[in-house]
Amino acid sequence: MKPGGLRKAGALCCALLMLTHGLAQGSDVAGDTPERQALQRRLAEQIEQINALKRAIAKQEADLVQLRRAVTSESLNAQRGRGPADPAQQPQGGQAAQAPQDGQAVQTAQAAQGGPVGQAPQQEARPPEVAQIFDQPGVLTPRGKYVLEPSLQYSYSSANRVALIGYTVIPALLIGLIDVREVKRNTFTAALATRFGLTNRLEVEARIPYVYRSDSTVSREVGTGSANDTDRTFSASGRQIGDVELGMRYQLNDGGIDKPYYIGTLRFKSRTGRDPFEVVTDCVQRCVGNSSGTGLPLELPTGSGFYSLQGGLTWLFPSDPAVFFGSVTYLHNFKRSNVSRTVLNGEREFLGSVEPGGIFGFNFGMGLGLNDRTSFSIGYDHNSVGRTKLNGQVVPGSVRTQLGTLLLGYSYRINDRRTLAVSLGAGLTRDTPDITLSVKLPISN
Structure with a gap:
């Protein structure tokens, strides 16, 4: 879930507590007044929004778990095939690589969906290198090299x-x-x-x-x-x-x-x-x-x-x-x-x-x-x-x-x-x- 959604859910919870406290105080002072009825309607609307946010959070968590599994599988297959492109990406000191944080996982998931967030996955657009036996080499020199x-x-x-x-x-x-x-x-x-x-x-x-x-x-x-x-x-x-x-x-x-x-x-x-x-x-x-x-x-x-x-x-x-x-x-x-x-x-x-x-x-x-x-x-x-x-x-x-x-x-x-x-x-x-x-x-x- 996005940070903005979490802040909005927190604000709604605070508002709900204030409304509940106000209704409790109002019931001790007076009966069923127009102000109390307006607060009750507002409370019901806030409760419905909170329930909708809970359902959205549950759906996004399920999608995030699936995306994590897919990205992990693709990365593992790529590492098996050609190894990491940058030696700095390899775990050092024999320690296992740490799992990505929530923000990194969201960025990876959005990148896998074609979004602009994060770095695009590297594609092998150049021919593979082979032992040269003919006069003409098969692999071209990269730009500027x-x-x-x-x-x-x-x-x-x-x-x-x-x-x-x-x-x-x-x-x-x-x-x-x-x-x-x-x-x-x-x-x-x-x-x-x-x-x-x-x-x-x-x-x-x-x-x-x-x-x-x-x-x-x-x-x-x-x-x-x-x-x-x-x-x-x-x-x-x-x-x-x-x-x-x-x-x-x-x-x-x-x-x-x-x-x-x-x-x-x-x-x-x-x-x-x-x-x-x-x-x-x-x-x-x-x-x-x-x-x-x-x-x-x-x-x-x-x-x-x-x-x-x-x-x-x-x-x-x-x-x-x-x-x-x-x-x-x-x-x-x-x-x-x-x-x-x-x-x-x-x-x-x-x-x-x-x-x-x-x-x-x-x-x-x-x-x-x-x-x-x-x-x-x-x-x-x-x-x-x-x-x-x-x-x-x-x-x-x-x-x-x-x-x-x-x-x-x-x-x-x-x-x-x-x-x-x-x-x-x-x-x-x-x-x-x-x-x-x-x-x-x-x-x-």
Whole structure:
């Protein structure tokens, strides 16, 4: 019952006592007078109001007991699911939490009914955190907060290639050179990414990588005579800043338990890394028409050499105790005109316009929280790379390439600001790196 109602009931009781005392004195002095009759009518009205207040008090007490039970049950379920949001709300010294006072219970009950009194209950409007195994994180940065994410990635790949250089006289008879090559590639990428939350639904990101590459090529030319029928080794390396990336992500809806979250992504990749057309190619003369030399770069590039724009849609579906997630993306590489490269003797070889194929990608996975600090994720990532065009024509030998990777990831929350994430990728197709190992340490403010 409200404090005003209690004061009113007290005033009515006082008035009733005064009226009763006045009636008693009046009966000793005089008989049934008009003043006495008026006091009796007023007394009857006061008694009826008191009875109505008693009934209202009993009803409000019953409603209050039900609301206390409902609020206590909801709070207990919330604490079981995620624990208190503020450590200061936990009981200290091993003492049990005290029951709320009457005023606090009324405020809690009114808040549960949608009233303006008290603090509104906290709703989980952000996607749950899972161990990150893909490039795009699923959880957005809250408004006004930032995240610094240093990372280190290592990938290893090996491939065998058989090149047939010559012409066929009859089927199964080749006149020319058979070149068998085995390429082993090691790549280290150290990067620093920063994300800032403009709103609770929108964040921006910048990523600066530093790339070190080392390639070893073993070549054996078959069919040129026994004197040249030996293995030749060619090694090259490169180290420099990679392609800087800028991105933004926007949460499209409010999800929840058994309700998916949808996040739109947009990423732009620059050409800050060493251009593949800037490095010197091992050709004694022009590579077109005379392929003297290996045809390989003497120093490896650290960038793609093309501006790129990628758009995508990420989804997360919480289903206790697991979280299912995935995304669909498309990356467009912008065409370059008047492209030329440098050969060994310093000459420039004009190539014309080069347009790499677009990349369509999709991935999916599942995250599972092992405890309040550790989570585990497993997923699959696939990219389909289109064919490259030179001067509007498809480059001979260029085919659509399929890249498939199986990923495993672990995440451990060191404290409220730092989380250690480790992921391991295994290539499932011939053109995919055999092993990809990544370590990330997001640090939030």
